[in-house]
Each structure stands twice: as structure tokens, then as C-alpha cells.
Amino acid sequence: MDQLLAMRVFCAIVEAQGFSAAAERLDSTHSSVSRQLKRLEAELGVQLLNRTTRRFSLTAAGQRYHEACVDILARVDAASQAMANEHQRVAGTLRVSVPLAIGTLELDDWLPAFQQRYPDIRLDLSCSDEMVDLVAEGVDVALRISRPLGDSSLMAKPLAESSIVLVASPAYLARRGLPTTPQALGQHELIAFSGSRTAAEWSIETAQGTTVSVSVGGRLTTDAITAAYAAALSGVGIAAFTWNTVRPAMARGHLVHVLPGCTLGRRIYYALYPHTRHVAPKVRAFVDYMSEHYRAR
Numbered sequence: 001m002d003q004l005l006a007m008r009v010f011c012a013i014v015e016a017q018g019f020s021a022a023a024e025r026l027d028s029t030h031s032s033v034s035r036q037l038k039r040l041e042a043e044l045g046v047q048l049l050n051r052t053t054r055r056f057s058l059t060a061a062g063q064r065y066h067e068a069c070v071d072i073l074a075r076v077d078a079a080s081q082a083m084a085n086e087h088q089r090v091a092g093t094l095r096v097s098v099p100l101a102i103g104t105l106e107l108d109d110w111l112p113a114f115q116q117r118y119p120d121i122r123l124d125l126s127c128s129d130e131m132v133d134l135v136a137e138g139v140d141v142a143l144r145i146s147r148p149l150g151d152s153s154l155m156a157k158p159l160a161e162s163s164i165v166l167v168a169s170p171a172y173l174a175r176r177g178l179p180t181t182p183q184a185l186g187q188h189e190l191i192a193f194s195g196s197r198t199a200a201e202w203s204i205e206t207a208q209g210t211t212v213s214v215s216v217g218g219r220l221t222t223d224a225i226t227a228a229y230a231a232a233l234s235g236v237g238i239a240a241f242t243w244n245t246v247r248p249a250m251a252r253g254h255l256v257h258v259l260p261g262c263t264l265g266r267r268i269y270y271a272l273y274p275h276t277r278h279v280a281p282k283v284r285a286f287v288d289y290m291s292e293h294y295r296a297r
Helices: 003-016 019-025 030-044 060-088 100-105 107-117 170-176 182-187 225-233 243-251 281-295
Strands: 049-051 056-058 092-098 121-127 141-146 154-168 201-205 211-215 239-242 256-258 266-274
Touching (some): 056 060, 092 100, 092 281, 100 121, 100 141, 100 243, 107 243, 121 281, 154 243, 154 281, 170 256, 225 239, 225 243, 266 281
Parallel strands (some): 092 121, 092 141
Antiparallel strands (some): 049 056, 201 211
């Protein structure tokens, strides 16, 4: 027996002063309401109502039980309403896992506006290029930059595509000159990022549709994209990043686009989150905001 439903039926009978009126209030039938009461009394082992053909009255046990039901149902309804309000409210702690590029190099490009739009969300930001187990780590949503994903146990929403481009600082180019062809890169210091598949060799796609392979034989190899970025800014050499990562620095004149007609392919920015029937408003707000942010770039 559904105990809460039975409590509601009993309370409706008492408050409506009759079975027919209670049935109308509950959008039910007289016989159904009567059966619910009989089952409840059988379950409790007590008589709740004194019934005659024309009227009824509460027994002493019924009076006590009605008072308890009113209190219990009020608490249940209040808890349900609180949960409904919480589900609709864009607030609370949001645990987000992002790669270093998004969590450090791109941070000033997206975080201030997000916090201004959603002041009641507290971000718990984890920055790592390693894949994490979202459920085991308690992560609400993860952003990743990768080639197209295959089958996944997670929801994967593409946010944007970004070309991988070559950049260098104005000081480096003033010292070493600006290469005008992919082949000319062999005469330059190339910063190798060992965290990617292109550490030893760059496959450069030209505007003409051809691919040129260039050995990355510079004096610096690093497994941290932040180190590669800092090295490029300080004039160590030419490095490869997604357009989204270096766009702000290029806009400020801190980095220069090298071989603008060429790319090293494209990467997709994904938002990943566990499969669930109801996506929390704070998760949906973050994913939608990041999608809007990258579409505008």
C-alpha cells in the first residue's frame, strides 16, 4: 500500500467532510476512496472513523492519526517544493574539470563574464589534461579538446571547432625572421609539446590542400601546454596551439600568427557530463554559456 497516498485520502475525507467530496477533490471515485480508507484501517489495525449512513466522526485514534498525517504531509510537501526550487535555481557548487589550456591560458577570456552572469554558482575548477572518471571523482561536467570522440558512456556536446595554428612572439620573429613556407620552418626553433600526437612531427595542411611534414627538432620539448605557451611568449620559438587558446594573445599583439594559410588540423571542444534524466540547471547553464562563448569567437 502507498502509505503517503493513503494518508492524503484519509485527510481529504476528513477535510472535505465526506467520501464523495473527497473523491471529487482527489479526482477519484467514491468507491476508490472508500477502499483506500478500509485498507489503511486494516494496515493500522485501528478504526479511524465512526461511520453511519448520513455522517461520520473521527475516533480518538483517528483524531491522533489525522494530526500526525497533517504534520507529515506538510513536511513531505515542503521538502518536495524545496527540491523543485533547488532544481530550478541556477546556484550551488559546480565541479568542473578542464584541460590546462582552458583552465589557465583561456581563463580570463571566459571566467569573468560567466561569474557575472551566474553570481550564485561557485566553481570548483580542476585543471588537468588527463581524462578523469567523472562519476568517481564527483565531477559535474568536463571540458575536453580532442579529435572527434567515438562512443562514450557520457553525454558529449560539441561546443566548437578550432584550428591548430602556429604562433611566435614579435621579438622572436624580429630576431629570426618570419617563415613564409612550411619548409622554412626547418630553419627555426620549434617548441615541441609532448602532450600531443604532434610532438616529433608537424603535419601542416596548406591552403592549397597539400600536407607538408616538418620535423620538430627544436631545443625545447615540454609536456605542459602552459610551459610551451610561456616559452612562445618569451621568444624561445614557434609553437602550435588551438586558435581559441592564442586568439586573446594575438589580439593584444603578444603573439603573431605564423603561416596564416596553414593549420595542423582541427580539434573539437567538448562538454562531457554523465547520462541523467534531469540535467542540473547549473550544469546546463555552464555548458550553454561555454557553447555561446566559443560560437562568438
